[in-house]
Amino acid sequence: MPHLIYILILVFVIGGFLFEQILSFLNNRARSQAIPANLSDIYSDDKYQKYRNYRQESYRFGVLSSWFSFGLMLAMLLFGFVMLDNWVAGTAESSLLQSLIFFAVLGLASEILTLPFDIYDTFVIEQKYGFNKTTPRLYITDKLKGLMLAAVIGGGLLSLIIWLYMVFGSAFWWLAWIAFTLFSVFFAFFYSSLIVPLFNKQTPLEEGELRSKLTELGSGAGFNISNIFVIDGSKRSTRANAYFSGFGSRRRIVLFDTLIQNQTVEEIVAVVAHEIGHYRKKHIITGLIISTLQTGLLLFLFSLIVDYQVIYEAIGCSRQSFHLGLILFLVLFTPFSLLSSIGGNLLSRRHEFEADAFAKAYAGGEPLARSLRKLSADNMSDLTPHPLYVFFHYSHPPLLQRLERLE
Numbered sequence: 001m002p003h004l005i006y007i008l009i010l011v012f013v014i015g016g017f018l019f020e021q022i023l024s025f026l027n028n029r030a031r032s033q034a035i036p037a038n039l040s041d042i043y044s045d046d047k048y049q050k051y052r053n054y055r056q057e058s059y060r061f062g063v064l065s066s067w068f069s070f071g072l073m074l075a076m077l078l079f080g081f082v083m084l085d086n087w088v089a090g091t092a093e094s095s096l097l098q099s100l101i102f103f104a105v106l107g108l109a110s111e112i113l114t115l116p117f118d119i120y121d122t123f124v125i126e127q128k129y130g131f132n133k134t135t136p137r138l139y140i141t142d143k144l145k146g147l148m149l150a151a152v153i154g155g156g157l158l159s160l161i162i163w164l165y166m167v168f169g170s171a172f173w174w175l176a177w178i179a180f181t182l183f184s185v186f187f188a189f190f191y192s193s194l195i196v197p198l199f200n201k202q203t204p205l206e207e208g209e210l211r212s213k214l215t216e217l218g219s220g221a222g223f224n225i226s227n228i229f230v231i232d233g234s235k236r237s238t239r240a241n242a243y244f245s246g247f248g249s250r251r252r253i254v255l256f257d258t259l260i261q262n263q264t265v266e267e268i269v270a271v272v273a274h275e276i277g278h279y280r281k282k283h284i285i286t287g288l289i290i291s292t293l294q295t296g297l298l299l300f301l302f303s304l305i306v307d308y309q310v311i312y313e314a315i316g317c318s319r320q321s322f323h324l325g326l327i328l329f330l331v332l333f334t335p336f337s338l339l340s341s342i343g344g345n346l347l348s349r350r351h352e353f354e355a356d357a358f359a360k361a362y363a364g365g366e367p368l369a370r371s372l373r374k375l376s377a378d379n380m381s382d383l384t385p386h387p388l389y390v391f392f393h394y395s396h397p398p399l400l401q402r403l404e405r406l407e
Contacts, residue, residue, distance in 0.1 A: 005314035005332075009077060012334045017070045021063070027382070027389035028059045035383050036400055038407075042377045051380040054129045061125060065117040072113065077331070082317050085324050096162050099323040100155060107150065111143075126237075129380070134236045142236075145198055157183060162322050165306070173303035177296040184295075188288060192229075192245040192252055202229040202254065210260070213269050214253075221362045223276050227252035234258050239379050242268075244275040244284070251279070262378060263371055270359050270368035277358025283351040290347070294340060302329045341392070348395040353405055365406040372402060 031052065035043070043051055076084075084105060088098045122139065126132035134142075160179055164172040187195075196202060205211050205228040218225030233241065233256035240259040246252055253272055260268065278284055305311060306325040311332070317324060330337075359368045376383070376399050385398050396402075 001310050002313040005311055009314065009328070009331055012331060013070075013073055013077065016334050016338070017066070017073075021066070023386070023389050023392060024059065024062065024066075026386040028055070030384050030386040030389075031055055031382060033384040038403065039383050039400060042373055042383065042399075047377065047380075050129065054125075054380050055382065057125055057128075058121075061117075061121065065114070065121075068117070069114070072110075077315065079316075081324060081327060082315055085317060085319075085321055088323075089319070089321075095322065096159065096166065098321065099162050100159065102321075102323040103158060104151070104155075108147075111147070131238050132236075133234060133238060138235065142199060149195070149198070165322055170303045170307055173299040174296075177292075177299050180295050180299075181292050184288065184292060188284075189246055189250050192254060193250070196231070196254075200235075201232045204228065205230050205255065210265050210268060213265055214272055217269055217273055217362060218276070221273065221276050221280065221358075223280065224251075225253060225272075225276070229254050230257055230260065231255070232257055234261070240375060242271050242275055244279055247284075263374060264367075266364075266367040267371035267374070270363040271371050273359035273363035274355045274368060276362075277355035278351065280358060281351065281354050283355065286347075286351075290344070298333070301333070302326065305329060305332075338392075345391075345393065345395050349397045352396050352402070356402055356406060360406055369403055369406045372399060372406075 035048075084102060088101045088105070091101055092098050119139075122132055122134060123136075157179070161172070161176045164175045164179075168175065192202070205214070211228065214225055214228055217223075229252055231254050233239070238258055239256075240262055241256045242259055243254050244251065245254065253275060255268065255272070259271065263271070302325075306322065306329070307320065309320060311328050312318070312320055312324060315328070356365075356368065359365075375381070381399065383399060385394065390398055
Protein backbone atom coordinates (compact mmCIF):
# COMPACT_ATOMS: atom_id res chain seq x y z
CA MET A 1 0.00 0.00 0.00
CA PRO A 2 2.73 2.62 0.79
CA HIS A 3 4.36 1.86 -2.56
CA LEU A 4 1.04 2.37 -4.38
CA ILE A 5 0.42 5.70 -2.65
CA TYR A 6 3.93 6.85 -3.52
CA ILE A 7 3.32 6.01 -7.18
CA LEU A 8 0.01 7.91 -7.05
CA ILE A 9 1.75 10.96 -5.61
CA LEU A 10 4.34 10.92 -8.39
CA VAL A 11 1.66 10.36 -11.04
CA PHE A 12 -0.34 13.35 -9.77
CA VAL A 13 2.69 15.61 -9.65
CA ILE A 14 4.20 14.59 -13.00
CA GLY A 15 0.85 14.27 -14.78
CA GLY A 16 -0.36 17.64 -13.51
CA PHE A 17 2.85 19.35 -14.56
CA LEU A 18 2.86 17.83 -18.06
CA PHE A 19 -0.80 18.72 -18.52
CA GLU A 20 -0.10 22.35 -17.62
CA GLN A 21 2.81 22.39 -20.07
CA ILE A 22 0.54 21.13 -22.84
CA LEU A 23 -2.06 23.79 -22.07
CA SER A 24 0.59 26.54 -22.10
CA PHE A 25 2.02 25.24 -25.39
CA LEU A 26 -1.43 25.20 -27.04
CA ASN A 27 -2.19 28.70 -25.80
CA ASN A 28 1.12 30.03 -27.04
CA ARG A 29 0.60 28.46 -30.46
CA ALA A 30 -2.90 29.97 -30.62
CA ARG A 31 -1.33 33.45 -30.61
CA SER A 32 -0.26 32.89 -34.23
CA GLN A 33 -3.89 32.75 -35.35
CA ALA A 34 -5.38 35.64 -37.29
CA ILE A 35 -7.02 38.22 -35.04
CA PRO A 36 -10.83 38.33 -35.49
CA ALA A 37 -11.99 41.19 -37.70
CA ASN A 38 -13.84 43.05 -34.94
CA LEU A 39 -10.68 43.04 -32.81
CA SER A 40 -8.28 44.12 -35.56
CA ASP A 41 -8.26 47.74 -34.37
CA ILE A 42 -7.00 46.93 -30.86
CA TYR A 43 -3.35 46.57 -31.87
CA SER A 44 -1.57 48.73 -34.39
CA ASP A 45 1.05 46.92 -36.48
CA ASP A 46 3.86 48.03 -34.18
CA LYS A 47 1.88 47.29 -31.01
CA TYR A 48 0.89 43.87 -32.36
CA GLN A 49 4.52 42.94 -32.95
CA LYS A 50 5.38 44.19 -29.47
CA TYR A 51 2.54 42.06 -28.06
CA ARG A 52 3.82 38.97 -29.90
CA ASN A 53 7.37 39.54 -28.66
CA TYR A 54 6.17 40.11 -25.07
CA ARG A 55 4.01 37.01 -24.97
CA GLN A 56 6.65 34.84 -26.62
CA GLU A 57 9.35 35.98 -24.21
CA SER A 58 7.03 35.53 -21.23
CA TYR A 59 6.11 32.04 -22.44
CA ARG A 60 9.72 30.90 -22.79
CA PHE A 61 10.61 32.29 -19.41
CA GLY A 62 7.49 30.70 -17.89
CA VAL A 63 8.53 27.29 -19.25
CA LEU A 64 11.99 27.67 -17.71
CA SER A 65 10.69 28.75 -14.29
CA SER A 66 8.00 26.05 -14.23
CA TRP A 67 10.54 23.31 -14.98
CA PHE A 68 12.70 24.65 -12.18
CA SER A 69 9.76 24.54 -9.74
CA PHE A 70 8.86 21.05 -10.96
CA GLY A 71 12.40 19.84 -10.29
CA LEU A 72 12.26 21.26 -6.78
CA MET A 73 8.96 19.52 -6.09
CA LEU A 74 10.30 16.17 -7.27
CA ALA A 75 13.41 16.58 -5.13
CA MET A 76 11.28 17.38 -2.09
CA LEU A 77 9.06 14.35 -2.68
CA LEU A 78 12.03 12.03 -3.20
CA PHE A 79 13.94 13.05 -0.08
CA GLY A 80 13.52 16.73 0.81
CA PHE A 81 10.32 16.61 2.88
CA VAL A 82 11.57 13.70 4.96
CA MET A 83 14.96 15.34 5.56
CA LEU A 84 13.31 18.60 6.60
CA ASP A 85 10.88 16.74 8.87
CA ASN A 86 13.74 14.84 10.53
CA TRP A 87 15.60 18.10 11.06
CA VAL A 88 12.70 19.99 12.64
CA ALA A 89 12.04 17.00 14.92
CA GLY A 90 15.36 17.70 16.57
CA THR A 91 14.91 21.46 16.86
CA ALA A 92 11.99 21.50 19.30
CA GLU A 93 9.97 19.15 21.49
CA SER A 94 6.63 20.83 20.81
CA SER A 95 4.88 19.45 17.72
CA LEU A 96 3.28 22.87 17.24
CA LEU A 97 6.66 24.56 17.10
CA GLN A 98 8.01 21.84 14.82
CA SER A 99 5.21 22.47 12.31
CA LEU A 100 5.74 26.22 12.39
CA ILE A 101 9.48 25.79 11.82
CA PHE A 102 8.79 23.30 9.00
CA PHE A 103 6.54 25.70 7.08
CA ALA A 104 8.72 28.70 7.86
CA VAL A 105 11.82 26.99 6.43
CA LEU A 106 9.86 25.65 3.46
CA GLY A 107 8.33 29.04 2.67
CA LEU A 108 11.57 30.96 3.11
CA ALA A 109 13.56 28.49 1.00
CA SER A 110 10.93 28.66 -1.75
CA GLU A 111 11.04 32.47 -1.65
CA ILE A 112 14.83 32.53 -1.92
CA LEU A 113 15.04 29.94 -4.69
CA THR A 114 12.38 31.58 -6.85
CA LEU A 115 13.50 35.15 -6.14
CA PRO A 116 15.91 35.36 -9.13
CA PHE A 117 13.07 34.37 -11.48
CA ASP A 118 10.73 36.95 -9.98
CA ILE A 119 13.40 39.67 -10.19
CA TYR A 120 14.11 38.85 -13.85
CA ASP A 121 10.41 38.84 -14.71
CA THR A 122 9.84 42.19 -12.96
CA PHE A 123 12.95 44.16 -13.85
CA VAL A 124 13.79 42.67 -17.24
CA ILE A 125 10.67 41.40 -19.06
CA GLU A 126 8.03 43.68 -17.51
CA GLN A 127 10.46 46.61 -17.61
CA LYS A 128 11.38 45.97 -21.24
CA TYR A 129 7.77 46.13 -22.40
CA GLY A 130 6.80 49.17 -20.35
CA PHE A 131 4.75 47.58 -17.56
CA ASN A 132 7.02 47.75 -14.53
CA LYS A 133 7.25 50.94 -12.48
CA THR A 134 8.52 49.28 -9.29
CA THR A 135 11.83 50.56 -7.95
CA PRO A 136 14.31 48.13 -6.34
CA ARG A 137 13.65 49.76 -2.97
CA LEU A 138 9.88 49.36 -3.31
CA TYR A 139 10.33 45.77 -4.50
CA ILE A 140 12.38 44.92 -1.39
CA THR A 141 9.94 46.58 1.02
CA ASP A 142 7.02 44.79 -0.67
CA LYS A 143 8.78 41.46 -0.21
CA LEU A 144 9.53 42.15 3.45
CA LYS A 145 5.96 43.25 4.13
CA GLY A 146 4.65 40.17 2.37
CA LEU A 147 6.85 37.91 4.51
CA MET A 148 5.71 39.75 7.63
CA LEU A 149 2.04 39.28 6.75
CA ALA A 150 2.65 35.61 5.94
CA ALA A 151 4.32 35.13 9.31
CA VAL A 152 1.69 37.01 11.31
CA ILE A 153 -1.53 36.01 9.55
CA GLY A 154 -0.48 32.68 8.08
CA GLY A 155 1.50 31.67 11.15
CA GLY A 156 -1.34 32.70 13.45
CA LEU A 157 -3.97 30.72 11.56
CA LEU A 158 -1.68 27.72 11.23
CA SER A 159 -0.92 27.79 14.96
CA LEU A 160 -4.62 27.81 15.76
CA ILE A 161 -5.36 24.89 13.40
CA ILE A 162 -2.47 22.80 14.75
CA TRP A 163 -3.52 23.52 18.34
CA LEU A 164 -7.08 22.42 17.54
CA TYR A 165 -5.69 19.20 16.06
CA MET A 166 -3.53 18.58 19.14
CA VAL A 167 -6.54 19.04 21.45
CA PHE A 168 -9.40 17.48 19.46
CA GLY A 169 -7.60 15.03 17.17
CA SER A 170 -9.27 14.31 13.82
CA ALA A 171 -12.42 16.11 15.02
CA PHE A 172 -10.50 19.39 14.72
CA TRP A 173 -11.79 20.03 11.22
CA TRP A 174 -15.15 21.62 12.02
CA LEU A 175 -13.62 24.01 14.57
CA ALA A 176 -10.94 24.90 12.05
CA TRP A 177 -13.69 25.46 9.50
CA ILE A 178 -15.39 27.94 11.81
CA ALA A 179 -12.08 29.74 12.35
CA PHE A 180 -11.39 29.97 8.62
CA THR A 181 -14.92 31.22 7.96
CA LEU A 182 -14.68 33.95 10.57
CA PHE A 183 -11.32 35.02 9.22
CA SER A 184 -12.62 35.10 5.63
CA VAL A 185 -15.56 37.30 6.62
CA PHE A 186 -13.31 39.61 8.62
CA PHE A 187 -10.84 39.79 5.73
CA ALA A 188 -13.62 40.61 3.26
CA PHE A 189 -14.81 43.49 5.46
CA PHE A 190 -11.46 45.02 6.33
CA TYR A 191 -9.05 44.12 3.50
CA SER A 192 -9.08 47.59 1.94
CA SER A 193 -8.76 49.44 5.24
CA LEU A 194 -6.17 47.20 6.96
CA ILE A 195 -4.08 45.36 4.35
CA VAL A 196 -4.04 47.62 1.30
CA PRO A 197 -2.64 50.67 3.19
CA LEU A 198 0.47 48.64 3.97
CA PHE A 199 1.31 48.65 0.27
CA ASN A 200 -0.64 51.46 -1.39
CA LYS A 201 -2.03 54.88 -0.67
CA GLN A 202 -5.80 55.26 -1.07
CA THR A 203 -7.36 58.71 -1.33
CA PRO A 204 -11.04 59.64 -1.70
CA LEU A 205 -11.96 60.54 -5.26
CA GLU A 206 -12.01 64.32 -5.50
CA GLU A 207 -15.11 66.30 -6.43
CA GLY A 208 -15.64 66.79 -10.13
CA GLU A 209 -17.30 65.35 -13.21
CA LEU A 210 -16.23 61.76 -12.55
CA ARG A 211 -17.47 61.70 -8.97
CA SER A 212 -20.75 63.36 -9.99
CA LYS A 213 -21.32 60.82 -12.74
CA LEU A 214 -20.51 57.92 -10.41
CA THR A 215 -22.87 59.26 -7.75
CA GLU A 216 -25.56 59.57 -10.41
CA LEU A 217 -24.87 55.99 -11.48
CA GLY A 218 -25.20 54.75 -7.88
CA SER A 219 -28.54 56.52 -7.44
CA GLY A 220 -29.90 55.00 -10.62
CA ALA A 221 -28.64 51.51 -9.77
CA GLY A 222 -29.81 51.64 -6.14
CA PHE A 223 -26.31 51.52 -4.75
CA ASN A 224 -24.73 53.85 -2.20
CA ILE A 225 -21.54 54.88 -3.92
CA SER A 226 -20.21 57.48 -1.48
CA ASN A 227 -17.02 55.52 -0.69
CA ILE A 228 -14.95 55.94 -3.86
CA PHE A 229 -11.18 55.75 -3.55
CA VAL A 230 -8.24 56.13 -5.90
CA ILE A 231 -5.24 53.84 -5.38
CA ASP A 232 -1.71 54.68 -6.54
CA GLY A 233 -1.21 51.56 -8.64
CA SER A 234 1.04 53.49 -11.02
CA LYS A 235 3.96 53.29 -8.61
CA ARG A 236 4.27 49.58 -9.41
CA SER A 237 2.77 49.04 -12.85
CA THR A 238 1.14 50.71 -15.83
CA ARG A 239 -1.69 48.16 -15.76
CA ALA A 240 -5.15 49.49 -14.89
CA ASN A 241 -7.90 47.99 -12.77
CA ALA A 242 -10.87 48.68 -10.51
CA TYR A 243 -12.40 46.56 -7.78
CA PHE A 244 -15.11 46.45 -5.16
CA SER A 245 -14.50 45.41 -1.55
CA GLY A 246 -16.26 45.18 1.78
CA PHE A 247 -19.90 44.95 2.80
CA GLY A 248 -22.43 47.31 4.33
CA SER A 249 -20.92 50.53 5.58
CA ARG A 250 -17.41 49.16 4.86
CA ARG A 251 -17.96 48.68 1.13
CA ARG A 252 -15.98 50.81 -1.27
CA ILE A 253 -15.13 51.19 -4.94
CA VAL A 254 -11.40 51.42 -5.62
CA LEU A 255 -10.10 52.87 -8.90
CA PHE A 256 -6.49 52.58 -10.02
CA ASP A 257 -5.00 55.93 -10.92
CA THR A 258 -3.85 54.38 -14.20
CA LEU A 259 -7.51 53.70 -15.07
CA ILE A 260 -8.39 57.36 -14.48
CA GLN A 261 -5.40 58.51 -16.54
CA ASN A 262 -6.11 56.30 -19.56
CA GLN A 263 -9.91 56.22 -19.84
CA THR A 264 -12.72 58.72 -20.31
CA VAL A 265 -15.30 59.52 -17.66
CA GLU A 266 -17.94 57.60 -19.61
CA GLU A 267 -15.72 54.52 -19.81
CA ILE A 268 -14.80 54.62 -16.11
CA VAL A 269 -18.49 54.90 -15.20
CA ALA A 270 -19.14 51.76 -17.25
CA VAL A 271 -16.32 49.91 -15.43
CA VAL A 272 -17.74 50.92 -12.04
CA ALA A 273 -21.22 49.86 -13.20
CA HIS A 274 -19.72 46.45 -13.93
CA GLU A 275 -18.33 46.27 -10.37
CA ILE A 276 -21.67 47.35 -8.92
CA GLY A 277 -23.24 44.59 -10.99
CA HIS A 278 -21.18 42.01 -9.12
CA TYR A 279 -22.53 43.34 -5.83
CA ARG A 280 -26.14 43.69 -6.93
CA LYS A 281 -26.13 40.21 -8.46
CA LYS A 282 -24.74 38.84 -5.16
CA HIS A 283 -21.65 37.43 -6.87
CA ILE A 284 -19.39 38.39 -3.98
CA ILE A 285 -21.60 36.67 -1.41
CA THR A 286 -21.93 33.62 -3.66
CA GLY A 287 -18.16 33.39 -4.03
CA LEU A 288 -17.64 33.68 -0.29
CA ILE A 289 -20.20 30.93 0.40
CA ILE A 290 -18.70 28.57 -2.19
CA SER A 291 -15.19 29.20 -0.90
CA THR A 292 -16.37 28.48 2.65
CA LEU A 293 -18.01 25.19 1.63
CA GLN A 294 -14.89 24.12 -0.28
CA THR A 295 -12.71 24.89 2.74
CA GLY A 296 -14.98 22.81 4.96
CA LEU A 297 -14.85 19.87 2.56
CA LEU A 298 -11.05 20.03 2.29
CA LEU A 299 -10.64 20.17 6.07
CA PHE A 300 -13.00 17.22 6.52
CA LEU A 301 -11.16 15.09 3.95
CA PHE A 302 -7.82 16.06 5.45
CA SER A 303 -9.07 14.95 8.88
CA LEU A 304 -9.73 11.49 7.43
CA ILE A 305 -6.12 10.90 6.37
CA VAL A 306 -3.97 13.00 8.70
CA ASP A 307 -3.65 10.06 11.10
CA TYR A 308 -3.28 7.47 8.32
CA GLN A 309 0.24 6.12 8.86
CA VAL A 310 0.53 4.60 5.39
CA ILE A 311 0.80 7.96 3.62
CA TYR A 312 3.84 8.84 5.72
CA GLU A 313 5.45 5.48 5.09
CA ALA A 314 4.90 6.06 1.35
CA ILE A 315 7.63 8.72 1.28
CA GLY A 316 9.87 6.93 3.78
CA CYS A 317 8.88 8.73 6.99
CA SER A 318 8.48 6.62 10.13
CA ARG A 319 6.54 9.19 12.18
CA GLN A 320 3.31 11.12 11.78
CA SER A 321 3.33 14.90 11.72
CA PHE A 322 0.62 17.43 10.97
CA HIS A 323 2.79 19.47 8.63
CA LEU A 324 3.95 16.53 6.54
CA GLY A 325 0.41 15.17 6.40
CA LEU A 326 -0.86 18.53 5.14
CA ILE A 327 1.76 18.69 2.38
CA LEU A 328 1.00 15.14 1.20
CA PHE A 329 -2.75 15.76 1.33
CA LEU A 330 -2.44 18.80 -0.91
CA VAL A 331 -0.40 16.79 -3.41
CA LEU A 332 -2.80 13.84 -3.35
CA PHE A 333 -5.76 16.13 -3.75
CA THR A 334 -4.48 17.80 -6.90
CA PRO A 335 -7.22 16.30 -9.15
CA PHE A 336 -9.93 17.76 -6.89
CA SER A 337 -8.24 21.14 -6.98
CA LEU A 338 -8.27 21.01 -10.78
CA LEU A 339 -11.97 20.10 -10.87
CA SER A 340 -12.92 22.76 -8.33
CA SER A 341 -10.98 25.40 -10.28
CA ILE A 342 -12.85 24.40 -13.45
CA GLY A 343 -16.19 24.84 -11.70
CA GLY A 344 -15.07 28.08 -10.08
CA ASN A 345 -13.86 29.54 -13.37
CA LEU A 346 -17.06 28.54 -15.16
CA LEU A 347 -19.12 30.31 -12.51
CA SER A 348 -16.80 33.32 -12.53
CA ARG A 349 -17.07 33.69 -16.31
CA ARG A 350 -20.86 33.53 -16.06
CA HIS A 351 -20.76 36.20 -13.35
CA GLU A 352 -18.65 38.42 -15.61
CA PHE A 353 -21.26 38.19 -18.36
CA GLU A 354 -23.98 39.06 -15.86
CA ALA A 355 -22.01 42.05 -14.55
CA ASP A 356 -21.42 43.20 -18.15
CA ALA A 357 -25.17 43.01 -18.81
CA PHE A 358 -25.82 45.05 -15.66
CA ALA A 359 -23.30 47.67 -16.77
CA LYS A 360 -24.88 47.78 -20.23
CA ALA A 361 -28.29 48.44 -18.68
CA TYR A 362 -27.11 51.28 -16.43
CA ALA A 363 -24.12 52.80 -18.26
CA GLY A 364 -24.41 51.61 -21.84
CA GLY A 365 -22.73 48.75 -23.66
CA GLU A 366 -20.63 50.91 -25.99
CA PRO A 367 -18.63 52.69 -23.24
CA LEU A 368 -17.89 49.37 -21.53
CA ALA A 369 -16.83 47.82 -24.85
CA ARG A 370 -14.46 50.73 -25.48
CA SER A 371 -13.05 50.37 -21.98
CA LEU A 372 -12.47 46.64 -22.42
CA ARG A 373 -10.71 47.27 -25.72
CA LYS A 374 -8.41 49.84 -24.12
CA LEU A 375 -7.64 47.58 -21.17
CA SER A 376 -6.77 44.70 -23.50
CA ALA A 377 -4.50 46.90 -25.59
CA ASP A 378 -2.79 48.49 -22.57
CA ASN A 379 -2.24 45.10 -20.88
CA MET A 380 -1.31 43.33 -24.15
CA SER A 381 -3.92 40.66 -23.48
CA ASP A 382 -4.35 37.57 -25.63
CA LEU A 383 -7.01 38.05 -28.29
CA THR A 384 -7.04 34.43 -29.53
CA PRO A 385 -6.54 32.23 -26.44
CA HIS A 386 -6.85 28.49 -26.88
CA PRO A 387 -10.31 27.22 -25.79
CA LEU A 388 -8.80 24.53 -23.54
CA TYR A 389 -6.61 27.10 -21.78
CA VAL A 390 -9.65 29.32 -21.31
CA PHE A 391 -11.65 26.40 -19.93
CA PHE A 392 -9.08 25.55 -17.28
CA HIS A 393 -7.59 28.94 -16.39
CA TYR A 394 -9.71 31.93 -17.38
CA SER A 395 -11.81 33.48 -14.62
CA HIS A 396 -12.98 36.13 -17.15
CA PRO A 397 -14.38 35.38 -20.62
CA PRO A 398 -12.08 36.19 -23.55
CA LEU A 399 -12.48 39.70 -24.91
CA LEU A 400 -14.17 38.55 -28.13
CA GLN A 401 -16.95 36.78 -26.23
CA ARG A 402 -17.57 39.76 -23.98
CA LEU A 403 -17.75 42.17 -26.89
CA GLU A 404 -20.12 39.88 -28.81
CA ARG A 405 -22.46 39.86 -25.81
CA LEU A 406 -22.27 43.64 -25.47
CA GLU A 407 -22.40 44.60 -29.13
